[in-house]
Amino acid sequence: MIRINLYTLLYLVLLISISEPSVAAQDVVKVCGEEYPPYSFSKTDDKGQPTRELTGATVDFFEEASKQSHFDFQITLMPWAGCVASVANYKGEGDFEMFIDATSNSERLAKFLPSDAMYKTQNGLFYSYNKFSEKLSDISIKTLEGKTFCGLLGNNQEWLTKLGIPQHLINYDFTNLSALFKQTRAGYCDFAAYSFEIVMGQVFIKKLALSDDINFVEFPKNNGQANLFYHWVSKSSPSRQQIIEILNRQKVQLEGGAYENIYRRYLPNGSGLQ
Structure with missing residues (x-):
């Protein structure tokens, strides 16, 4: 019968623990x-x-x-x-x-x-063909005179005011994109001001359904408002x-x-x- 005394047992436990690879804590x-x-x-x-x-x-x-x-x-x-x-x-x-x-x-x-x-994301304007019969390939400040702009609550609207859009034509009270685009389609807003990548990303991952009449125009042009x-x-x-x-x-x-x-x-x- 093989007998292992206490010291031998402790030595074996120590030997096993040393031989095991250690994983550094993060x-x-x-x-x-x-x-x-x-x-x-x-x-x-x-x-x-x-x-x-x-x-x-x-x-x-x-x-x-x-x-x-x-x-x-x-x-x-x-x-x-x-x-x-x-x-x-x-x-x-x-x-x-x-x-x-x-x-x-x-x-x-x-x-x-x-x-x-x-x-990087790009600011721009979403609009509905229900409001504009033709695709807006290029727009200017003059084109936008008197138009209304909507966006999400808490988002930065400073880029619009810096472009000369009067504050009373800007409404950033919407709490989600679905509501924002619903009101844009209904004509409550002429334009929905938002980042193209964020909207397309939500469509891509199926968190947002965008109707066929919604289109996007980069504004200002030439990456002027890239974030x-x-x-x-x-x-x-x-x-x-x-x-x-x-x-x-x-x-x-x-x-x-x-x-x-x-x-x-x-x-x-x-x-x-x-």
Whole structure:
């Protein structure tokens, strides 16, 4: 009969534990954003109800970044104002450290550190053939005199006022795209002002049905109102530089086919940066 004393048993346990490959723990980075199809949004179940599982081009990109780095990026979708305020008040572990999918302005640059530009959208005007019998291939400020413009609540309407559109002709009170386009078709709005990529992306992933009479015209022409989108880290984060470097490096490593393929899962024209 073989007897193993206590010291021998402990030695064997220690030997086995040393021989097993160790897996380094990742540093959790809490990330927030709002529901922003086709870049970040909740998957739905068979009944069309949202689940806790997230998807979208931005979500897929961060999943790749987590695989290739020592950071575990964990994204939560929430109301936008609360998200940005949380990152601005970052104090340490457990707090939201960064937010995603946002354009640049002086206020954000003062408080947060941006990544490289990750994708681009183009502002323009959607209109209905019910209102305009011919396709609008080119429009000018003079063409738009007296016309009404509608958009989504909380979206930036400054680009319209900068072009000389009077404030009383702008109505940004709509809470979703379906309602916005319904009223545009009905003639309540002459134009729906919104980003082409966002609308087409939602159509592409079947979150929005767009009727055949709706068309789009780029305005102003020549990419005059292109929006570059970035991901932003709190300047209070001790890891801010590392996080930004990893995201930028991940984009470069995927650049070309692999990077664009992430966005083409949701958008016909990819990131819009090429």
